[in-house]
Amino acid sequence: MVNLMANDLESNIEELLSSPGGKILHEVSKLLRKRARFFAVIFTLIFVIGYPLAGEFIAWLVSEETGFRPSSDTDVIVLHPVELILLKVRISVYSAIMLTGIVFSVEMGRLLAKSETFKQRMKEADLKLPNPNFLAIIIAISSVILMSLGTFYAIEYLVPFLLDYLAKDATAADLSTQWTLTNFSGFISSLVFASALGFQVPIAVLLLLKFEIVEKSDLTKYRRHIWFSSVVLGAFLSPPDPISLLLVAAPMIILFEFSLLLNKIIR
Numbered sequence: 272m273v274n275l276m277a278n279d280l281e282s283n284i285e286e287l288l289s290s291p292g293g294k295i296l297h298e299v300s301k302l303l304r305k306r307a308r309f310f311a312v313i314f315t316l317i318f319v320i321g322y323p324l325a326g327e328f329i330a331w332l333v334s335e336e337t338g339f340r341p342s343s344d345t346d347v348i349v350l351h352p353v354e355l356i357l358l359k360v361r362i363s364v365y366s367a368i369m370l371t372g373i374v375f376s377v378e379m380g381r382l383l384a385k386s387e388t389f390k391q392r393m394k395e396a397d398l399k400l401p402n403p404n405f406l407a408i409i410i411a412i413s414s415v416i417l418m419s420l421g422t423f424y425a426i427e428y429l430v431p432f433l434l435d436y437l438a439k440d441a442t443a444a445d446l447s448t449q450w451t452l453t454n455f456s457g458f459i460s461s462l463v464f465a466s467a468l469g470f471q472v473p474i475a476v477l478l479l480l481k482f483e484i485v486e487k488s489d490l491t492k493y494r495r496h497i498w499f500s501s502v503v504l505g506a507f508l509s510p511p512d513p514i515s516l517l518l519v520a521a522p523m524i525i526l527f528e529f530s531l532l533l534n535k536i537i538r
Contacts (some may be wrong), residue, residue: 306378314371321363329358332456339430339459341438344449347455354452416472421470425463429518436514462515469523476530490531498524
């Protein structure tokens with residue numbers, strides 16, 4: 272019985288590996304083995320360069336003159352000796368993973384573009400590789416611009432306002448304001464990420480309408496539901512306080528309404 276199951280498993284694996292999808296997976300694994308040292312060098316190089324830069328970034332982050340610390344009455348502290356080192360390592364590792372992932376994606380695209388198996392698979396599925404066109408370029412540029420606007424909004428307005436408000440609120444209650452370095456940096460990064468992502472709403476709405484995935488009448492009919500969903504998404508993306516929620520969700524709602532107006536104009 273065990274031998275029969277083992278034989279069935281072996282035959283299924285052989286069948287999978289001989290299929291077009293299995294051949295593509297084999298080519299990907301071959302690429303990983305062949306380029307593993309290259310990816311490791313890229314990762315290590317970015318990590319080594321990123322570690323001291325992470326220290327400079329943290330110093331800027333907590334500086335009262337150039338960073339986000341509201342006032343000299345607010346202290347950013349570390350709770351254990353290696354907290355600063357661990358934070359710099361975390362930032363360096365995240366940066367290395369992200370940039371190495373981009374390099375890997377480019378290498379993967381080059382591999383698939385040259386792969387006869389992949390081309391055959393696409394042909395069998397009656398699919399075509401999308402060619403860069405005017406719409407794709409506009410979407411990419413618009414996405415980068417909106418992400419930059421979201422980041423600018425967070426860094427210049429959202430984060431300073433919230434930190435100043437929270438510090439003054441604690442002072443009014445006759446409390447000393449002390450934030451741990453990890454929580455302080457995490458609070459800021461979550462707000463920046465939430466704003467950068469939330470500002471992508473026009474891209475999503477206009478694409479849904481352009482490709483007729485949804486009708487404009489449906490969006491206007493369920494406007495209140497979409498507003499509520501924006502609030503829920505804002506609560507998920509932002510730190511757990513009502514003011515952060517409002518300041519993250521409000522731009523998404525405004526951009527949603529702007530997208531409907533823009534769609535009406537360009538149509």
